[in-house]
Amino acid sequence: MADLGQIVKAYDVRGVYPDQLDDRLAELFGAAFVEVTGAAAIVVGHDMRPSSPHLAASFAKGAVRRGADATLIGLCSTDQLYYASGALDLPGAMFTASHNPARYNGIKMCRAGAAPVGQDTGLAEIRALAETWLADGAPPPETAGKPGAAGTITRRDTLKDYAAHLLSLVELSANRPLKVVVDAGNGMGGHTVPTVFAGLPVDLVPMYFELDGTFPNHEANPLDPANIVDLQARVLAEGADLGLAFDGDADRCFVVDERGRGVSPSAITALVAERELAKHPGGMVIHNLITSWSVPEVVREHGGTPVRTRVGHSFIKAEMARTGAIFGGEHSAHYYFREFWNADTGMLAALHVLAALGGQSGPLSELLASYDRYVGSGEINSTVDDQTARVAAVRDAFTDRQGVTIDELDGLTVTTPDWWFNVRASNTEPLLRLNVEARDEPTMSKIRDEALTLIRT
Structure with missing residues (x-):
């Protein structure tokens, strides 16, 4: 039996294409995903990496062989896939390796309503099935008892609906105008930001919006200081109010203030937590064990209850579902919202920052000073x-x-x-x-x- 242990991680699949993850294996994962989730229909999206469209199509092919219908939403950010899973109430799969180098690809999977699939919630079973079928050397079997009863493949564009949903959760219409530099890192932010920001009181200065999975300008990992140097310089050169940097699949967002200084994701977590607690008094807020001491302090100061948990999106989402938490934040710039099916969306966190900054007259550094204590x-x-x-x-x-x-x-x-x-x-x-x-x-x-x-x- 083949061993997929090197690429099936705690809460996703990640490996080098095509040495570790290829079209054949993606097809097997698609079939196994349908078998384990019992899904009658799924939604599949992908990022801009050269291998992503092929892998996504192969995954859908495997799902269809097991009798499920597959809706392909094409190019999307990971949080756009979560939106589709939540809005359509379908299990989903996103082909991306996030911030990893160009030679990598991977799969983030979720159940209907963007509920996480991790080692303890289906991923181990998916791996075991895929290993068995891979060892057989044949295509994944058709639906048991219904040979030839394959599902169908359809295509759907969800970008505008995704943007509309995010904008329904944050009020920005009364904001003062802001000049915002956005570094998409040649990743999916270049696809989503223009639609989400359209019509906002924002003077958008785009950087590296061209979709290119080879990442010709810098790695799409804004937590590495080397990858935000260009953004910092551009914020200062433009006299901008702030800068935003997205990772490759645009589910994480990193913030640079008007001085060109990187803002701690913990400070952003505390800021958004305060705003969410204003809407939902007394709510619970999840923070992983690597966030700053300032996060639970701010949550308590504003009447909320902080809940400490492990690092990783499947753990955070599970804890949010268990506790009914209103918001969650991680040191890695992942931000989770109850109003977004407990899923992570850096774009929604960015909109909160814009709303908070645009709703007052001071600079971002001054606004965030009370949240950055250590x-x-x-x-x-x-x-x-x-x-x-x-x-x-x-x-x-x-x-x-x-x-x-x-x-x-x-x-x-x-x-x-x-x-x-x-x-x-x-x-x-x-x-x-x-x-x-x-x-x-x-x-x-x-x-x-x-x-x-x-x-x-």
């Missing part, structure tokens, strides 16, 4: 050969220190009254990810450097 390292990635051994070395070095508490909800989190850090393994790459926060810069730098030395030794 000094953070940002996420620092280290390539390591043995993730488990390196994490164990960090744990051993800090376990017996006075005032230290340790938990392993997700990776290793070490906390004291004055600082905390988390080190965890990537689900998609051979990396350890370190995040550090402290009450002042010297303390943060000291703990960061000590942890990095242990990780990289």
Whole structure:
């Protein structure tokens, strides 16, 4: 039996095309997806990577062989696929490798209403079926008991409906005009932003809106400081009010203020949490364990209840569904909304930032000052050969220190009254990810450097 363990991750499929993920395998995944979800119909979208249209079509082919109807929505952002899944009440699949380099592709899957599919919610079963059929060397079997009863394939454009839904959730018509630079990174933001921003009181300055899955200008990963240098320079050159950077599949949004300085996603989480709590007093707000201390503080200050959880969209969405939370945010610039089927949409978070900034007269840096209370390292990635051994070395070095508490909800989190850090393994790459926060810069730098030395030794 073939082993798909290298590409089936905790909450998606991710691999190099065509060495690890090809059209044949996509067809098997499509058939297995229908079998596991029991879907009579599905919706499929894809990003701008050269391999994405072929993979999406193959996935639909497999679904159709199992008797399901497939609606292809073509080029879309991941949150546009979630919109289609929610609005049409259909399970969905999005072909994208997000911010990974051009040679990668992948599949993000969800049940009807954008409910997540992860290892514990169907992905393990999908993998097992695909492995079995792959070992057989034949096409995925037709619907049991109904040979020849294939489903149908139709096409549908959801972009305008997606934009209208987002704009129904945030009021911007009374805003002062804002000059906004948007770096789409040659990703799907170049497809969605023009439609979403049309008619808003926004002077849009586009950067790298040409769809190009080879990413000729920079990687579409705005959390890497090297990838927002162009945006920062352009914000200053244009005298813009702010800058927005989207990742490759445009489900994440990173913000740059009027000074050209990157804004912590935790500050954005706190800002949006306050706005959502104003609409839904007393609500619960989810934050992962890597967000700043400022997030639960702001939530409590505005009458809400913060709920701490693991990193990753399937975990956040499951916790939102379980608790009925109104909003959730992650350090990686994923933002989740109850009004968006508990799914993540960086575009909706961006609209909240525009609404908050345009509703008052001050600059963005001034608006966000009350939400940015601590000094953070940002996420620092280290390539390591043995993730488990390196994490164990960090744990051993800090376990017996006075005032230290340790938990392993997700990776290793070490906390004291004055600082905390988390080190965890990537689900998609051979990396350890370190995040550090402290009450002042010297303390943060000291703990960061000590942890990095242990990780990289």
